[in-house]
Amino acid sequence: MRPSAKMLTLGLVGLTVTVVVGFLIAVLLISWFSNPPFGLGNAPPQPIAFPHTVHAGSTADGGMGIQCEFCHRNVTRGDAATVPAVEQCLFCHKTIGGTEDTAKTEIAKVRQSFEENDPINWERVHRLPDHVRFIHEAHIRFFTDPDQPTRTGINGESIGQPLTVAETCSVCHGDVAKMTEVQPKQGQSLKMGTCLDCHRNNNVATDCTVCHK
Amino acid sequence: MVTQRVDHKWGMVVDLDRCTGCQACVVACQSENNLPINTKDLFLQRRAYEWIRIERYWEGEFPDVKARFIPIMCQHCENAPCEPVCPVFATYHNDEGLNVQVYNRCVGTRYCANNCPYQVRFFNYWEPVWPERLRNHLNPDVTVRSRGIMEKCSFCIQRIRRAEVTVERRERSNLDYATMKKRNFLPACVSACPTNALNFADQADASGPVKEYFDDVNEHPHNEAHDRKTRGYRLLEEMGTKPNVIYLKKVDPFPLRKGVGHGS
Known part of the structure; x- marks a missing residue:
């Protein structure tokens, strides 16, 4: 029918x-x-093509093996990891001018910025909402403290030895040393559940006011 | 070494004998907690607010008249009337005896403000605005509350938390009264008070300024027999909200003469 x-x-x-x-x-x-979501929000274009692979990558991979906290100096001392001042780039780049053409042009930009007293406007990649208080120092000190008897990873795995600073960073930020451009996709989703899982695993306070301000 | 934590229970004692009504606490609170600037417009709309306010009232009649001041902030009641009425648990009591407002949970029903007998909860009727030159004066430790949510005094919990993190993680020492005291965990109003009228400490800390008053007031709940040893009392004590703020009565060395003035 x-x-x-x-x-x-x-x-x-x-x-x-x-x-x-x-x-x-x-x-x-x-x-x-x-x-x-949908792979949107890829790495934003930076004013200078800074390769973390060359600077922070291990020497075996052809990098310099500089520790995270050498440039992001505030990360073990305060809330924010901070982006280094241009002056700090010039510590090395005063003498290192680069060998390839691309490197030469990018390093020239850093030197120009230093000479003209014009700070580089880096685009921020990782950002937590305004109502969250995250103190880098506390987390890095917890995971690198050799006197801490137990520490548990974010997925509940037990970590016997204290981590290095770089290992602690990569828990949340992913392995930045292997990224040419820092990608917004982090090692963790960084929703509230991620924070709570890790706090519960490590028997740290989970009162709302510990993280929310 | 694993650090040992002390479970705190915070309390504030306001000595009305010392309060001169100078409003330093109000200004300190305003700048610490990113409160919007109270303009004439807002006052005319009755939508200006301060987390701590000085209430002024007159005693006696002209010419025998005296001004009295009471600083009133969130009383952090143990039986807080604001808490059970919140439909989304945006306000709750934490382990340290503080009444906490979670801003990002709040949906702005305003039930809590209607149920608060002390009128210390405030609703953001407008998006807060600051003049351009004050933009960089905002405290990064306190979020800026947007329009449509409730806010109130938090006993400057951001300062307590910062002190705790510093003691626990940076100094790796135990979180007891002595180590906390080396850090500035006092609320902004307390550190700003020029006459030490406001005191803030752990209620169980014997070396702190508040223990004797809390012990006394807790032992004699409603002072029915007038047997309190100290001048302590709580606001609207008969309601049974059990605030964590205690006021000390003013001792007037020159009381007003009885039967003076127009009313007699």
Whole structure:
């Protein structure tokens, strides 16, 4: 039996509604569980193409093996990791001018910025919401403290030896030393559950006011 | 070494005998906690607010008249009337006896402000604005509350937390009263008070300034027999909210003469 015109219309409307609602649910689910949503928010263009691979990458991989805290000096002393002053780049780049053409042009920009007293406007990649208080110092000190008897990783694995600073950073930021451009996709989703899991694993306070301000 | 924590229970004692009503606490609070600037417009709308306010009232009648001051901030009640009415648990009591407002949970029903007998909860009717030159004066440890959520005094919990982190992680020492005292964990109003009228410490800390008053007031709940040894009392004590703020009565060396003035 052929369906009547009325039934056909109803069926079409129902199909459309199902497709639309299903699409919306899929979008919501993907944006909740993927990080970053739909692969959006890739590395923002930086004023200078700074390769972490060359600076922080291990010497075996052709990098310099500089520790994170050598440039991000405040990371073991305060809340923010901070981006180094241009002056600090010139510690090395006063003499190191680069061998390849691309490196030469980028390093020339750093020197120019220093000579013109014009700070580099780096684009921030990792950012927590304003209502979250995150103190880098406390976390790095906890994981690198040799006197701390137990420490547990973010996935519940037990960590016997104290971590190095770089290992602690990469728990949340991912292995930045292997990134040419720092990607916003972090090692962790950094939703509130991530913070709480790690705090619970390590028996640290989980009162709201510990993190929320 | 694992650091040992002391479970704190914070308390404040306000000595009304010392309060001169200078409003230094109000200004300190305003700048510490990123409160918007109270303009004439806001006052006319009755939407200006201060987390700690000086209430002034007159005693006696002209010409025998005296001004009295009471600084009133969130009383951090143990039986807080604001807490059970919140539908989203944006306000709760934490382990340290503080009544905490979680701003990012708040949906702005304003039930808590309506249920607060001390009128110390404030609603952001407007997006807070500052003049351009004050932009970099905002305290990074305190979030800027947007329009549509409730806010109130937090006993400057950001200062307590910062002191705790410094003691626990940087100095790796035990979190007891003595080590905390070396750090500035006092609320902004307390550190700003020029006459030490405001005192803040752990209620169980014997060397602190508040223990004797809390012990006394807790022992004699409603002072029905007038047997309190100190001048301590709580605001609206008969309501049974059990605030963690204690006021000390003013001792007036020159009381007003009875039967003086127009009213007699």
